[in-house]
Amino acid sequence: MLLCDWHGKLAWKSTVTTRLEIGDYLWKNVSKRSKENLRAAVARVVTLRESCTLEVDNERGEYFRAWMWPLDEPDVAICVLGIRIPSELARLTDREKACLRCLAQGMSTRDISKELEIGLTTVHTHLRRSREKLGLASPEALISFAARYFFVPVAQDLGEGGAGQKRSG
Numbered sequence: 681m682l683l684c685d686w687h688g689k690l691a692w693k694s695t696v697t698t699r700l701e702i703g704d705y706l707w708k709n710v711s712k713r714s715k716e717n718l719r720a721a722v723a724r725v726v727t728l729r730e731s732c733t734l735e736v737d738n739e740r741g742e743y744f745r746a747w748m749w750p751l752d753e754p755d756v757a758i759c760v761l762g763i764r765i766p767s768e769l770a771r772l773t774d775r776e777k778a779c780l781r782c783l784a785q786g787m788s789t790r791d792i793s794k795e796l797e798i799g800l801t802t803v804h805t806h807l808r809r810s811r812e813k814l815g816l817a818s819p820e821a822l823i824s825f826a827a828r829y830f831f832v833p834v835a836q837d838l839g840e841g842g843a844g845q846k847r848s849g
Contacts, residue, residue: 682706682760683751688722691756699738706760711737718746725750726757735765743767745829765829771813777830779806783823784830 683692688706699709707718714736721734729750737743746762772780775796782792789807793800811822 682762683756684722684758684760685755686726686757688719688726688758706758709738711739713737721746721748722758735769737767737770741767743769766814768814769829772810773806776806776810776813779803780810780822780826780830783807784826 681694682690682698682700684706685691690700690702690704690706692702693700700706706722707715710718717734718736721732724730724732725748731747731749733745733747735743735745743765744762745765746760749759751757751759769777775798778796779792782795787795789800789803792803796803807819807822811819814822814825816822816825
């Protein structure tokens with residue numbers, strides 16, 4: 681977990697394994713392609729007081745999912761919780777990720793079809809291609825993977841002053 685000031689500078693970290701040091705900008709070690717997304721997310725959390733979720737990759741090619749929440753302290757404005765995710769997720773299309781999010785919620789393929797307003801055959805194609813891209817041996821392995829990396833609680837109470845979580849990525 682990381683705590684950042686109003687400008688995106690690290691004010692506190694809970695682990696010594698992160699490559700960031702106190703005073704570094706949150707986006708110091710991310711790739712060029714992720715830097716602007718991360719800066720925009722920090723600005724949104726600080727100014728609009730919205731929570732958000734995003735995926736970023738660093739200069740080493742490692743991928744992370746980060747959850748960001750606004751705080752109301754004078755020295756810290758953002759709480760960031762991040763986990764490393766498999767780099768293979770970058771191979772998935774947005775539609776394949778959307779199918780996996782629905783699958784992680786326990787939806788049937790028919791329900792996914794209705795939710796995403798696509799045909800049932802298209803859902804099966806997205807799930808098959810996801811499984812192939814991720815190198816998973818069975819549909820059961822895909823369900824397990826989706827539950828681990830795409831599950832988002834349907835309703836989330838972020839407490840006083842917290843905005844609802846926005847999904848992205």
